[in-house]
Amino acid sequence: MNGTTNDWLAHRSAVSPGATALIEAEDGTEWTYADLDSAVERTAGRLAGLGLREGDHLGVLMETRMESVRLVHAAMRLGCVLVPLNVRLAVPELRRQVGVTDLSALVCEANTEATAREIAVDVPVVSVDASIDTTLGECERAEFDPNAWTRDDPQIMLFTSGTTGNPKAVVLTMGNLLASATASAFRLGVLPDDRWHLCLSTYHMGGLAPLLRSTLYGTTVVLESGSGFDPEETLETVRAYDATGISLVPTMLRRMLDAEKSDDGSRLDSLRFVLLGGAPARDELIEECENRAVPVCPTYGMTETASQIATARPTEAFEHRGTVGRPLMFTELTVVDGDGNPVESGESGELVVAGPTVMAGYYDNRKATADAFGEYGLHTGDVGYRDEGDRIWVLNRRSDRIVTGGENVHPGEVVEVLRDHPGIRDAAVVGVEDEEWGEQIGALVVPVADETMTLESIRAFCDGRLAGYKQPRLLDVTAELPRTASGTVDRDAVRERLRYDS
Structure with a gap:
């Protein structure tokens, strides 16, 4: 693809207008690529009627639904930069995001309209549902010229899912998204009859990617609308529509497998791959997938790289539990030490990524962009290593490193030992500020049913497995680990x- 090109849906509709683009799982409504193209043309015309033009920033505050799909494609047709906003964020968080993204308009739905009007005081707000004001469907359509895209043009702006500080707006270009879709296809494979079940939110890359990739591939998306995740509903939808692929975070897959135990996995038989990301997958989860013939593909990625960096195919995941596989095609991954120098295979260090999927930068934040890049590419902030087979193993975030009594402790190492405890189902390890030691190691554990956990018993289990300074000094138990909107x-x-309970 050289020079310029129109939006991907327009090309796909011209090539295979009668192919099924999307199925709405709720009622089985099917959209051909020609149908979807016509609907997107109408939506784009109404957005043009609002005054949106090439280069404008279009905010969307909505759950995953048919209307949000149309907006994704309409933004590309107009040449707008799409800015999906997380509906789970609090008003102050959303207000800060709106404040730094220079929105030209914000589209919402009934459930988010009040919030949208609160966070976007100086920005036009329209709803796709019945509204106290004009709805998008009532906007007068205006004529427009479809945008001609180049690979360097910004297409999407997403916020990082960091758990501390103010998230930064990641600018992803059309070229980033094209390279990601291509590399993913090389790793996972694409068949003409593939159906990608979409149950992740479209305000994350995990939800946006299937929409864009399937359009390039000419395959079908099965759209599961609504808020929240219901494992039974997802299982039934996968079976009803013979989905061949699905993107999940480990918690979602765990809940689906638990719900599926009475059915011997029959509702997952159609799947060719389960792309599993957003958080590390436990070895026992991968083992259960192997035992139940679930084709899991653990992946490691970032918003800053338009999703996948490395992905393991099922056979590799089963034979080398814990790996996220090899880097995708065209992606260069270097492991560097504290001085920024590459290390040998087997040695841990920070993972640094380069290649065509890596973002253009953080929007309107030159300092953060400059700080993120070094000689070998984008510094991920993640600690890991590369084995002799070129497989990547991710240990933990560098920023999560614990320094206790002058000793460095990687939380991932402690978590791995705790998860081996027969009475512990899951665990999280953090550093808790301490006047004497700088930080103490704290563990929040999810026990197996009817198991009683004490700090003494856990430390006894760690003896011989971890050095004394790496063992937890603080402990609490919970039924479920707290997670961010992206599943981490x-x-x-x-x-x-842990600080409160200490």
């Missing part, structure tokens, strides 16, 4: 709970 452990919430 909310380390601030864990730390606060």
